[in-house]
Amino acid sequence: MKLSTAYKKSIGTKEAGRVTMLIVTILFCAALLACFCYYQNNALQVSRIRLTSAKIKDEVSIVHLSDLHGKSFGRSNELLIRMVADLDPNFIVYTGDLISSRRDMDKSVQTLNRLANEAPVYYIPGNHEYRFVLRDVLYEKLGQAGIKLLRNQTESICINETSLTILGLDYQALEPLDKEKLLGDLAKADSYNIVLDHFPENFPDLAADGIDLVLAGHAHGGQFILPLIGGVFAPGQGFDPRYYSGRYSLESSDMIVSRGLGNSAFPLRLFNRPEIVFISLVPET
Numbered sequence: 001m002k003l004s005t006a007y008k009k010s011i012g013t014k015e016a017g018r019v020t021m022l023i024v025t026i027l028f029c030a031a032l033l034a035c036f037c038y039y040q041n042n043a044l045q046v047s048r049i050r051l052t053s054a055k056i057k058d059e060v061s062i063v064h065l066s067d068l069h070g071k072s073f074g075r076s077n078e079l080l081i082r083m084v085a086d087l088d089p090n091f092i093v094y095t096g097d098l099i100s101s102r103r104d105m106d107k108s109v110q111t112l113n114r115l116a117n118e119a120p121v122y123y124i125p126g127n128h129e130y131r132f133v134l135r136d137v138l139y140e141k142l143g144q145a146g147i148k149l150l151r152n153q154t155e156s157i158c159i160n161e162t163s164l165t166i167l168g169l170d171y172q173a174l175e176p177l178d179k180e181k182l183l184g185d186l187a188k189a190d191s192y193n194i195v196l197d198h199f200p201e202n203f204p205d206l207a208a209d210g211i212d213l214v215l216a217g218h219a220h221g222g223q224f225i226l227p228l229i230g231g232v233f234a235p236g237q238g239f240d241p242r243y244y245s246g247r248y249s250l251e252s253s254d255m256i257v258s259r260g261l262g263n264s265a266f267p268l269r270l271f272n273r274p275e276i277v278f279i280s281l282v283p284e285t
Contacts (some may be wrong), residue, residue, distance in 0.1 A: 037268060044073055044083055045273040049247055049256055050280045053212060055192040057283060058160035063089040063119070064277035066198075066217025067097040067260030068111070069128070070104025073274070077111040080261070080276070085118045087278050090159050092119050093166070094147075095217040096126020096198035098138075100264050105138055113145035122148045122155060124168040126198040126218060127235075128264065150196060152178060154186065162281075163191035171199070183209040192281065200243035200257045201236050207253035213281075214255040219244040221259030221272040231272075245272075 063084050073080040084092065092115055098108045115121055123142060129135050142149055150168025157164050167186050169179070186193045187210040195206055200216035207214075222231015222244035231244030248255045259275040 040271065040273055041269050042073065043273050044079060044276060046083065046276045046278055048278045050282060051213065051254055052282050052284045053192055054284050055212065056281045057162045060159050060162055060164065060281040061089045062279040063087055063092045064095065064215050064256060064258050064279060065092065065261065066095040066258040067220060067262055068108055069097055069100040069262030069264050070108055071262030072107070081111065081114050083276055084115055089119050092121045093196055093215055094121060094123040095196050095215055095258065096124055097128045097217065099132060100128055102134060105134065109141045109145055112142065112147050116146045120148060122150055122166055122168060122196065124150055124196045124198060125170055130172045152182060156191065164194060165189050165191045166194045166196065168196040183211065187211065199236055200255060203243060203248060203255045204250060207250040211253050214253065216255060217258045217260050219257055220263065221245045221269065223266055223272065224270040225272045
């Protein structure tokens, strides 16, 4: 039996409609996925962590930033700077990987310079600075911008009645004996001591030295944070990293690992938004 021309056209129209609907659905899902990925990589999140210690006499507030990798949040990093300013910290620490390439340098230095207008900024280099051919120029620019560069150096500060000592580790210029002396002297101090270390995998060694608080980055939050699994991969720790985000405790020491702000080799984060860490140190009650 021959099909009528009208019936053939009807079938063709229905098929064309199905194909069009499929294409629209695919494009819609792709647009949703693109929006989700953009949000995951650009929507800054403030994580608040509260720690107590007998060494703390008055509350001290710290903003912890890490791993910007030259990224911008708003024009000239306006959003990042405004969010940090709204937190009104006593001081800011930056735990490495400010840049990924030469083109990032001036923009990133300017960001820290503007943050230093809000509160003192203590900075240590990370592995990306170690292999940056213009790192000495970078360090000079940071110094000129008023950033306190700690390369195996300590800084003692007093906030109200609370004394703190901050040690910044630069493993590129650190000898093992120097490290042991620095950590030994720090642990003996009566003040609350903080170690800035780009690499969180060093925490067990630092905890054995009796450090009160370690602040680290580098892990990028494990890149993907999956339900029931956690962080998937971190440089220096591989798959299923132990230290990738948030607070960890070992013996009498605490460590807080920033998920960081930007990306380096892998350009995508999932369930792992860029992070500003706000730390409150309060007296024991």
